[in-house]
Amino acid sequence: MGSGRYLRALLPRDRDEEFRAATQLELLFDLVFVIAIAAAAHGLAHAIVAGHWQEGLIKFLLVFWCVWWPWNLFTWFASSFDNDDVGYRIVVMVLMVGALFIAASTSGFFEGEDLRYMFAGYVVMRLAFAFLWVRVARAKPCYRGTALIYAGGQVLMQFYWALVVFVVPREGHLFTGLFLLGVVIEMVIPVLGERAGNTQWHRHHIVERFGLLNIIVLGEVLLASSEALRSAMETGFWGNFLLLSLCGVLIAFCLWWLYFSAEGELDVARLDRVFLWAYGHFLVFAGGAAVGAGLVVATDALHEEGHITRLAGISVSVPVAIYLFGLWLVRDQFMLKDRNCWVLLMFVPFVLLAGWTSRPLTWLSVLLVACLFLRLRGHLPDVD
Numbered sequence: 001m002g003s004g005r006y007l008r009a010l011l012p013r014d015r016d017e018e019f020r021a022a023t024q025l026e027l028l029f030d031l032v033f034v035i036a037i038a039a040a041a042h043g044l045a046h047a048i049v050a051g052h053w054q055e056g057l058i059k060f061l062l063v064f065w066c067v068w069w070p071w072n073l074f075t076w077f078a079s080s081f082d083n084d085d086v087g088y089r090i091v092v093m094v095l096m097v098g099a100l101f102i103a104a105s106t107s108g109f110f111e112g113e114d115l116r117y118m119f120a121g122y123v124v125m126r127l128a129f130a131f132l133w134v135r136v137a138r139a140k141p142c143y144r145g146t147a148l149i150y151a152g153g154q155v156l157m158q159f160y161w162a163l164v165v166f167v168v169p170r171e172g173h174l175f176t177g178l179f180l181l182g183v184v185i186e187m188v189i190p191v192l193g194e195r196a197g198n199t200q201w202h203r204h205h206i207v208e209r210f211g212l213l214n215i216i217v218l219g220e221v222l223l224a225s226s227e228a229l230r231s232a233m234e235t236g237f238w239g240n241f242l243l244l245s246l247c248g249v250l251i252a253f254c255l256w257w258l259y260f261s262a263e264g265e266l267d268v269a270r271l272d273r274v275f276l277w278a279y280g281h282f283l284v285f286a287g288g289a290a291v292g293a294g295l296v297v298a299t300d301a302l303h304e305e306g307h308i309t310r311l312a313g314i315s316v317s318v319p320v321a322i323y324l325f326g327l328w329l330v331r332d333q334f335m336l337k338d339r340n341c342w343v344l345l346m347f348v349p350f351v352l353l354a355g356w357t358s359r360p361l362t363w364l365s366v367l368l369v370a371c372l373f374l375r376l377r378g379h380l381p382d383v384d
Contacts, residue, residue: 012200036103043110045296098124130154153189220292247361254368283326290319317355
């Protein structure tokens with residue numbers, strides 16, 4: 001624990017610190033979110049199979065945002081202020097308990113409309129996070145304005161969410177509208193906080209942390225591919241299930257390679273690009289997790305129909321297209337030169353069309369391999 005003290009001042013870390021990497025506590029923190037993301041993807045797949053894809057999609061986005069947003073806020077905070085004392089570790093573990101509440105209540109939310117337990121987990125996470133900002137305000141007077149905006153925003157928003165969850169009826173568009181309004185307000189709070197005083201987040205650390213979460217969401221694709229492989233083993237290890245599994249693995253590998261194709265995707269010079277990078281990754285992460293759900297739907301379609309239905313194909317192609325668009329939005333449009341910056345965006349409509357073909361996963365695999373080949377021909381500029 002270094003000094004051996006239970007509580008040390010929560011001071012900003014050095015932005016130029018060398019060899020900064022994710023801590024064991026952050027990796028444990030991510031492990032909890034593996035469970036929550038898997039629950040959200042499973043709920044989406046089950047809703048699509050049951051014929052309620054519109055409702056399932058809305059609930060998936062709601063749950064995924066409730067998981068991703070606290071993860072996002074904590075990741076940037078830890079990059080700036082993690083001092084690894086006993087108090088910090090305990091608060092982070094409380095955050096994990098809140099995430100477990102969300103994961104455990106996800107299936108019940110997809111089956112019904114009960115948001116109480118999910119709300120309880122969300123409140124636990126947010127209030128614990130607000131406590132960390134209060135510690136920053138006490139330790140560093142020059143950060144007090146920023147810290148109080150973050151902490152105050154965390155607390156005040158919980159009253160708003162309580163109103164949405166316990167007062168507003170689920171039927172109609174009022175609930176959806178107020179939820180979207182709450183999302184917008186939530187995302188404005190960090191903008192106001194950073195304008196009051198920029199936090200000392202570490203570029204390489206942030207890039208690593210986001211990359212680790214991307215690996216987690218792509219794990220859902222590999223998990224779904226393993227289920228298809230198990231079905232192939234049960235049916236003679238040949239035919240459509242084996243092809244589905246191989247296509248799923250190839251899709252996961254291509255998406256991984258496209259994401260980790262180069263260094264230097266986060267420009268620290270402009271705050272607007274930093275926020276676009278941070279917020280735009282929601283499309284990447286949600287798209288990646290939904291690809292896994294789509295592969296589950298495709299596997300179920302093979303069991304029930306004997307072929308991959310159009311709905312199953314679209315359930316895979318649309319998330320892949322969102323993933324590619326998200327990568328272009330947060331990285332390629334800024335970091336690649338000349339026509340290379342348009343490669344991912346150029347493939348988006350073709351990926352969408354692949355879902356309407358009779359062999360959607362085969363065409364998706366071919367398109368992603370071609371996209372990867374063209375993308376690797378691009379050269380990123382050197383970034384110190």
